[in-house]
Amino acid sequence: MKITLAKNAGYCFGVSQAIETVERCADxxxxxxxxxxxxxxxxxxxxxxxxxxxxxxNEVEEVSDGTIAIRSHGVGADKIREIEKKGLNYIDATCPYVKKIHQKVKKYYEEGYEIFIIGDHKHPEVIGINGWCNYEGIVFQSKNSVPFREKYDKICVVAQTTMNREKFEEIAREISTRYPNAIILDTICN
Known part of the structure; x- marks a missing residue:
């Protein structure tokens, strides 16, 4: 019997950072x-x-006092506005890699790009990413689900950070075939 040990074990960088940040603030x-x-x-x-x-x-409306901590998955811009509107303090423990996706989605959305998000539409990270384009992003996770419309002049593609790389590349190839001018950003975490 051959036993293979993983090089890395434990939480990913983003989760570790979120736990450390929240524990420090709690202390x-x-x-x-x-x-x-x-x-x-x-x-x-x-x-x-x-x-x-x-x-x-589970929701901002459940909190009436104390501080809200945004977990490593991040949240949409609307959730941050909701927290601020309630006058609550918050700790943003969003993974820096996820935060970069938020910034890119916001930038391209504001420039008039259609946002394609490759990932699980129910995953909190994907929901948060979609919140940076007013929940107007098109979310899918297979090459057979790539939207086909001629109206898309400008497309920006991002992926859930935990997406399988081979699957992402397969979907990216399909998008490139249908939309040669699409901007495809590899946002998968290593």
Missing amino acids: ESREPIHTLGPLIHNNQVIEKLNQKQVYVA
Whole structure:
């Protein structure tokens, strides 16, 4: 029997950074911190955070006091405006790689590009990315789902950071075939 050990184990950089940021803020604060969705899908970490007054809220409207922490998946621009409108403090623990996707989507959307997002439409990261183009991005995850319309003059393509690279490249080739002028940004995390 051959046993292969992984080079890396544990949380990705973005999740590790989010946990460290929220723990540090919890140690420095007397007020509760509410994460928008679970910071990580790991019950032991969530229980440890609960002991530091870090709780999970699914929506901004559930929080009336304390601070909101945006998890590594990020959120749409509308959620940040909602937090600010409520007068709540927030910690932005969005993964820096995801934040770069937000900035690119916002930039290209404001320049009139149609935004294609390759990923799972139910995944919090994809929902957050789509929130930077007013939830008007077209989300799909297979080459058979690539939209075909002649009206798209300008297209910008991004991907969920955890997308399978081979699948992304297959879909990107299909997009390039249909839309030779599309800007395809490889936003998959290494």
